Amino acid sequence: MDALVARVGSIRASTSAAGGSPSSTHSPKRMLFLDLVLSVFRLNGLLVAEGDAMTEDLGLTSARWKVIGVVALSTAGLTVPGIARVLGQSRQAVQRITDVMAQDGLITYQPNPKHKRSVLVLLTDEGKSAYHALREVQDPWAIRNTEDIPVEELETALRLVRRLIQRLDK
């Protein structure tokens, strides 16, 4: 489906020619940025779809392995708002996912010595094995998708994405 990407690109690129707007600023940077924004939208959708397809045999979804990944890497457990802060999502959205995951036995809520109401989220044994299974498909996937991409390009792109995140998240 390279044609689609090319199509968006060509449509974008034809903006100045088509002249839909009397705007005078068609700097390369602006075009690059808008292209990048649309591409991030597109890539996000594809990554979610890919992540869902890759882990559906494990009974996971992209929303779930985001939570599992964060919880698995915390040693003492995390609160629901804490997970939300790491993921950059609303605590309500995370709460709903964790509630279902608790029902499914992937995680458990444990009393939090530092807060009477805000309990800690921990992985159950089932959750841990789900995490290991996740790693076993996710790691090869990551390697597969970067084998012919120079490290420098990955670093540059990551740095830029993070800079944009930093700027927008305030």
Added chain:
Amino acid sequence: MDALVARVGSIRASTSAAGGSPSSTHSPKRMLFLDLVLSVFRLNGLLVAEGDAMTEDLGLTSARWKVIGVVALSTAGLTVPGIARVLGQSRQAVQRITDVMAQDGLITYQPNPKHKRSVLVLLTDEGKSAYHALREVQDPWAIRNTEDIPVEELETALRLVRRLIQRLDK
């Protein structure tokens, strides 16, 4: 909120140390890629939120200005599935957005000489002025967010994102 990004980064970086998994491959590329994936998720959410906030005075949402942008740049109109293909979304999702936009008077459906049922989507006068208003906030926003970023970085990042899109979209 750089702390959040740093937190994700540090958590990710501590994977090999924490040793949640016996996986032997902790190559820099794999870590970079997973970091990039999480960052794309994060950036996508921020871009949607920013886009919504930026255009709410215009009565638009991110889903709407995606459609408006695509339709505005087409000369002869586009069918609903056509818009969906350009945006990389399901036609049903686009159809619902366009139906509401038609009710709101932003777009109109016009008979398609090439297809008896698949009508063409065109901007109304109201839709066109919404597009111009969109450009007037979107262009400065794009320029503002790239003024201190080298063109080369933008190009590298865009190239990488497109390469990933190309690979995943098959």
Added chain:
DNA sequence: GCGTAAATGACAGCATGCTACCATTGTAGC
């Protein structure tokens, strides 16, 4: 200590995306 602000839980409503399904229209092979 006290009072106010911030954080959290819980619930509701809404927007956006997906897939599944079926009827209808277009396209292509024969």
Added chain:
DNA sequence: GCTACAATGGTAGCATGCTGTCATTTACGC
């Protein structure tokens, strides 16, 4: 021309995310 396959419209159900609201708990300034 006919038939089979693809594309499209339409509807429905579901998952995920957001904001708003209110009560409760925690944290902080004085």
